[in-house]
Amino acid sequence: MAAQPARRMRVLLAKLGMDTHTVGVTVIGHALREAGLEVIFTGLKQTPEMVVAAAIQEDVDVVGISTLSAGHTRSLPKLARLLREAGAEDKLLLAGGVVPEEDKPVLLEAGVDKIFTMGADTREIVRYLEEWWSEKQAAETV
């Protein structure tokens, strides 16, 4: 049978800087695939500039940054700013991994939309994305 038109959520998953811990991002990627999403991996040692370029080429809806080493208080605000400057502020920007409590307000203020810290259930992340997605879809069809 012919394929029906279907908008499918696309998510870019990346790691910034010298952080080379990939287990978390791999687990999240597989969970999102199981939930029916398309997950684009960029690999390690990305700069904020590279993430923005890839996010635009791939036309993703969501940018997810896994951060398990320090440096996120500089790189994530920079990424948020570059996304805005590229006119891509409609993309949802998520951070996951090790983020100390005191850093959270800084990141949220800088344009990170949501932070999932260590121990977050992948189902919680999927649920959050699905809710965001259905609200976005509803807003677009009005």
Place this chain on the structure above:
Amino acid sequence: MGIAADLLDGKIGAGARAITWLDDGDPRGAEVIKRIFPHTGRAHVIGITGPPGAGKSTLTDIIVAELRAREQRVGVVAIDPSSPFTGGAILGDRVRMARHTLDPGVFIRSIGTRGSAGGLSRSTHDACLVLDAMGFDAVIVETVGVGQDEIDVVNLAHTTIIVGVPGLGDEVQAVKAGILEAGEIFVVNKADREGYPATQRQFELMLHLREQSRPDETWRPPLLRAVANAGEGAVEIVDAIAAHRAHLDESGGFAQRSGLREREQVLALLRERLAREAIAHAGDSILAEVEARKLDPYSAIEKLTGQG
């Protein structure tokens, strides 16, 4: 219409959005194609295919680098399988091409198969048109890992590169049925590995058989070696791509292949449209009758097409 004009201007975001629409089957995608089609037909579409683990992404990476060194602007459509159960996908080809991310002369797009067989997605052809209209000189289509006959890429590409590797045992046997007949450039990658001479000989034998069975073929497919993760082989491969392009230009084959590709696309779209309309027209009841085994598939087709 903004997106079509913007992508014709080479705006990356516009091209990326058009590809999304085409991938999603959004009607706005078809409108974009209508606008840009007159501006297509220039790009050299290069297919890269081979079994899983052959190093297609790494090979694509070094080919992109060599094409860039020759001042060609390069678009890449990298295809990975979608889950047949959830429809989700992990698209990881660009990991191997990360060094090109910030190069404005390179555009990489990852696409899931979304239920298509044949090694491509249903949107691949249209994605190539978009990249063509954006002014990319070469468009590389990297297929999913293929087995025996998932070679739709040969209908899409002007030049198809078949990649093999040592150590996959009967892989060459498996590959030869469809792929051997189709490719224009053969590459044995990971040529530093044990088993390379045997794989090389198998490919030589197959190409020899192909030459014998097709004495009129004017293009002799070269057999090249590569160690893609060490950057070896790119110059020879890109030389071969250029030689095949020259051959196509001399023989009139370039325009002929582009023409055949559009013809195939019309037939594919027609099949899809007719199937959808037949189902919409006759309702799902005929399908339900077949499911309940009250009707056989052939009688169902006659009913669906108004001949029953």
